[in-house]
Structure formats: C-alpha cells, structure tokens
Amino acid sequence: MTLLAPGALWWLLTVVPVAALFLFRRRISEVEIPALIFWEQTQRRDTLGRWGRRLRRWLSLLVQLLIILALVVALAEPIDPIGRDELIVVLDDSATMQTMEEDDTTVVPASRRWTRFDLVRQLILDRLRDTPTGVRTTVILAGTPPKIIADRETVSQRVRAALSKRRPRDVNPQIDQALEIARRKRHNDTSTILIISDRHDPHLAAQHGVEWLRIGHDHPNVGISAVVPTIGEQSVDVILNHRRMTPATVTVSLIVNERVVTRTNATLRDGPTVARLSAALDPGEPFLVRVEPPDAFELDNTAFGVWPAPSHVRLKLVTAGNPFLEAALDQPNTSLNVIQPGNWPGEKVADVTILDSPRTGPGKPTPGRFIVFGGSDPFGVTRAGPAATDLTPTQWSADNPLLRDVDLLRWHIDRTAGMLPPRFAQCVAQSGDVPLVFVVRDPGQPEDDRDDFAAIYVNFDLAHSNITHRAGFPVFLWNAIDHLLNRRPEDTLISYVTGVPLSFPPQRRSDTRVTDPSGRDVQAFFDDGRLVVPFPEHVGFYRLDTGGKRIVRAVNYISDGVRSVGGPDEGAVARPLPRRPTWLATLPPWGVLVAAAGALLLIETLLFHRGILKVG
C-alpha cells in the first residue's frame, strides 16, 4: 500500500492521549445508591466476571485505536497500485504534460504555477520517499519512444534521482506501447500497473491489472497545427486550431533572430484558421511563428521553421513525342528540355535524362542519371530476353522510395521490352520472373557521385501500358527523379515533427555533431548515407555541424489529436490531481480533531450504550 499523503501519519500520535486517557480512567466506578432493591430485580445484570470485564475493557480500547487508525489511514490516502512488493508506474511525459496547472492541490506550494508533469513527479517522489527498500520499482515514461528510467530498482533513492532529472518531452504519448513494456517488466502478475496521464483511453484503462490516474484540468487552447510555405511567393500560411479560446482574436508574428519581421491578427473561427505572413527571407534561414496571447499549453503557441531553399532541376526528355511525359515533368522550379531521339546525346547538361523508348545510344554507360522507358537499352547494361505479354505486377518493394504513394495494383503491361537486369541491379517491381522496374548503379561508386552512371529501367514502353493514365504516374516519375538525385522529400520540408526521424543530407565527413535545441549533443545514426536523429524529442532547431558547415532543421510538435492542437483533448482531462479523495480532505486540522472526537463519541455511544462494549 502506498500513501498519497504520508504526512497524515502524524495524526497517529493521537493514540497516545487516547490510550493514556483510557488507561488512567478509573476502571470501575463505584456508586452509592439509596437502595439496591430494584437494581437487583432488574434482569439484565452484568454477569461477566473479572476477566470478562477486563477483556471487554481492552476490546474497547482496541476498537478506539482501530478507529483512529482507520481515520489516519483514510487521511493518508492509501492507494494500492503496486502490490506488496512491486511498484510499476507508467508516467506520461508527453507534450501536453507541460500544460500549466493552477495549484489546487497540496502536493506543491502554491507560490508558483506547476506543470502537470511537475505535479505528478512530485507526487511520485513523495510516494517513493515512503517506499521501503526492497520494493521493486519500475518507472516507464510513455512518450515517443517509451523509456524505462527505473527497471525493477530496489533502492528508491536511485529512482528518485532518475525521476528528478526528467522533464516532459515534446512528443505524443505511446501509452499502449509503454503499457506493453510494463507488462513484460512485471514480476508479479497480480501487481497493478499505475498509469498517470492527462489523457484517457477507456480501452486500456479497462484492462485487468491497470489503474489509470487521469489528471489535469481542461484548458482553452490555441495552437499552430502547420506552417506551409506558399509556392512562388515569399510568404507562409500559418494554420491555427483552437478550442474555447478567448479572446477570439490572436496575433500571429513571424520572428527572425528574435526580431519580429511581420505580424498579423487572426480571428479564430470554428475549424482551422489560416493566417498569411509575408516576408522576404533567405533560403535556409531559421524563423519562428508565434501566437499571442499564450495559453496554459504554450508549446504549440510557437512553431519553428527553416525557409525552404529553391530546388531547381534540369531535365532532358528524349522522345519522339509523349504528351503524358511532358505534362508530368512540367513542374515549378524545373527546366525541361525536350529533344528528339536523333539529337541525343547532345551537349546540353541535364541533371536527369528521361529516355522514352530509345532505339540507339552510346552502347556503354555514360556519366549521368537516366530513366529509360522501354525500347532497347542505349547503354548496353542489360541483357536481351524474351518479351512477355499481358502482365500485372506481382512483387514489389513497398518501402522502396521509387514506389512511395504509387499503387501498382492497377498497372497493366501489354508487352515488355525484353530487358534482363544485370547482376548488380536492384529489382524494384516484377511480374513473376519478369522484371518490370530495376535500378542500375555502378556498385563501386558512392550514391551521390553525379559523375557516375545511374539509371532506372522501366522494362516496357509507356505506349504498351496503362500507367500514363494512372494518377500515380507523375508521382512515380518524380520519385524516380528524386531517387536518382538522391533527394528526399523531407529535405524540402519547412519543419519536422517530434517523435518522427529527422534526417540531414548525406555527409561525407565523420566529424559531425548534431545538437538539439538546447545545445546538447544528440545521437545521430547514418542510414543510407544520411544522418538521422531517430527520435527528436524537443521542439526547436536541431543543428548539424560538420567542418564549418551548418545545416539547420526545425522541429515542431503536432498533436495526434484532431481538435486539440497539442492541448488536452476535450473531455480527456476530467479532474485535478487527486490529493485527498474523501471529504476529509477539506477539513482543517482542527476539523480532523473534531471529526475524530465525534467518531469516538459515536462509537462509544453506539457500542457502550447499547450494552455491547464498555469504555472506561
């Protein structure tokens, strides 16, 4: 059993005067009465002997002490989430736990405002202070990803030390995963897992062995749910969501280097509100967007961003005429050069060359990036094979970046071009044994070496398939271009989201250093040449420093709730942090004394005057 208010145990000292009063009272009163005649005639006499009276007397004292003990225990708020020898706490350290709470509890002094996390941490620290040594304590933080900060720790001081250093992360919670970890860590199946969060999941809370302690008040909230750069203009659209926010008008400011560049007022309405901020910013320049006035949950009142750098692509399309390809390639920030097959290869340089049913070519790999649709291999890399007819894709790599957001189920190929990939090619999609899409890259060269040869072969003519009529065709085409240029969609993002892997462009140097918004080093891993921070936990600017070069990434918090924009979901926060669950909580100390005296008097009256027990 754990006590939420162990200080109430001081009330146990009241047993001293009660016991003293009991012991020093005269054990049996002798009364002189005028005549004994009718007393003797009365039937109900005290027939107990000396030992009977003594037993009754001590029983009476025992009852009184038990009453006091029950009162004190009630005041100390016992909870039993832990079993006898095991304490398992799943503590939500997600972003909404930073919501400021008015202190209507007695856990902390009322001199300042505390976050929900502060309150809960203090609550657990108080509880741990009274946890005897030997109790296995497991504390799991339920943010993204869940973290175990105390694993069956038997020394409560270590748990307290680990917990004292924690602060909430700017991430969404993963309580279900944390609960699963807690179940695996549970030594005793009868132990209860205590989940403390400002959210509520009825499904999880109803599970056996789970006690859900929901905390916090419901606050009005306004937050930035997205910052979107407008195409072709030096402006951003700030999308605001709100709930019960008063006043209804807020100020949205664009801040660069702690200087307000521009600001506008936005009137909040039902649903999302869009505020446009125009400013001339340099590419790659970090900026903030701030909404004022701030509310109880300040985290989503500020959004961080990095002004996107224009990404210009030079494309060369070699075709005898294909309007579908031309339309798909004609995009902003793109220069498209369409030439006839007889004019290729020409002098003009291109980042990517798209060959539509080529018939001739250099016959050997030439430096550059190519996409080959059907025809015959102009580079002589593939081998010739039999053409297959009437095919649909049957196998493909769903997580391949080439096929991102592309639905291959609707593809139909009338006849293939009869190309067989070389040994070192990477087949992306195929139909049975027939390759449909494969990537050929010189395995001896790094991926970002643009002087090398790299090509994506599509083993059929576009005219012999239906893919040009599919909505995913431009997506596939630009996936292929990005893949060949080693561009990632996230490189064009204005900001990232906490809890989602954050990647920096490929780095050659090994002396890289990645720091989080507070300037502390964070661990980053190389993944496919890119430097990845797997779980950015805090909003702000993450910086990659490598050899005097700095790359900045902005990270924001986006709530997984639809309406709440990082604030607590409506109705999810139902009650404040429990301190004293009973009406006794409202009693001042003198009230507790009066209540205790009243209870004693009541029990004496009920038991004693009913002739059940005798006191004194």
Next chain:
Amino acid sequence: MPEFTFGDRELGTCQRLVYTSRIATASDASGGHRVRRSGEGADFLDYRRYVEGDDVRRIDWTVFARLRQPYIRILQHETVLHVNLLVDVSRSMAAGTPQSKAALACRLACALAYVALTNGDRVTVATFADSLGHMLANLRGRAALTRIVTLLKSAPLGGTTDLSAGISAFRERARHRGLVVILSDFLAPAGYQEPIRMLLAKRFRVFAIQVLDRLDWGEGLAGSLRLRDSETGRTADVLASDRYLDEYRRRLRGHAERVDSFCTRRGQFYLYANTREDYAQLIARGLRERGLLR
C-alpha cells in the same frame, strides 16, 4: 442530619392555606373543622331516617309523633384536626441533588405543620428509620414550629427504611385519630402495604408522599458500575446500558404507581415529589390540587 432551611420564603408559600374538611375526623376537642356527627354538637344540619344500629336516644320523637317514622337529627360538630407527620430519616434519604430527599421531606413536613398550627390544629411530628425516632406530640400554636424544625434538623440520618417498625410504634403512641403524613422514599424491602393498612384500621387518614431523587431513577449512571446500597452496604455489579436502565426505571415507575394506587383505592392520598422540583410548585401542585389544602 438533614440540612434544610425553612424561612420566610417557605412560610410565604404556606400563608392562607388550610386543610380541607375531607381529611378531618371527629374529635372531642373543638376546633375549626366542621364534622357531621349524629346527635352531638350544637348546630342542626339535617334529618335522616333511623337505621338499625343508630342510638335510639338520638331519635327525634317530635318528628316520630308527626310522621310515625323514626328520624334522627344530624348535628354539625366543629372539631380539631390532628396532623401526624412521619418523616423517614433512613440512610437512603440522604441522597439527592440539589437537595437531599430528607431535606425536601423535612421542608414539606414543616410546611404541613405550619399550615396546621396556624389554623389551630394539633401537630405530632416523628422521625423513623428502622424504628420510631424522636417524636413531638400534640403541638399547638405557631411557636411550636421552631421545635419541629429543631427536631428535624437534629434527627440523625441512618439506618434502614422499615415502615412497619416505625408506624407500629407510632400507632401505639398516638392518642388521637387524624391525618398521618408519611414522607419517605418507600424503598423499603419489607414493603409499605401492611403499615398503611394498620393505620387505616385505626381510622387514620393516610397521606403518602414519596420523595425520590434523580439518582433513584439511575440518571447519570452509565457503564460498568459497582452499586453499593447506602443502607445495607451490599454491592452489585451492573452494566448500566440504555436497555438496562430502561428496565430498571420501568420497575421503579411501577413501584411508585403501585403505592399511588394502593392509597387512592382506599380513599387516601398520594403525592410524588422529586428533589429537583420547586418547593412552592410542589405545595401548589401536590397539596392543593389533590384537595389536601385549600
């Protein structure tokens, strides 16, 4: 010794009170109480038919000659009232708050004596416990009140309550019939019926005043107690719970009701007095409303 006061305040309560004729009995001495008595006295009251047993000398022959029927003259005789006050001074009468039962009994006795003395009646005062104690007999005049007060104040409180012994001794020493006022708690193991019957047999009028205290009713008692009889010293351990006390009070109330009905069924008087009752109210309520005084 009972400690009580009987001063101007108590005397003021008793001013202009007299005994009613209901309790007067025929006596040779002349006094202020008119008593119907055939053939004696000075004042003619009425005639009535002769019945067997009447003294033939009382027949009015003049009326017989006229009506041929024997009639007797009824004459009115003014007689004196003898008030006999028997005050219980046993040990049990010592209890009581704010005044002891003995004190209240003595004050009531003084009041009754004062009313009698101021109206020219005769007063006999005696104390009793397990036997008859001091006795002042046949007192007359207001000055006798001082002697009565002195007697009651000097009477020692002790002994057991024995109504039979006390009343038997009084009956033997009493020379005049009249009213016998017994002031006691009537908590006598030997009973109260036989002594009263003895008085009635001697044609005394009996007025029983039962004086009880809150302690008699068990008030203020709770818990496991060792009760000690103030007269005999015997003890009993009881568990004074509500239920037990209720039963005890029911028994005591039944006892008081039996004393009351025993007296009233025989045409006698009964009054319950509690030590918490105001003295003046007791005189007004108990004695005047019951027709003893007017």
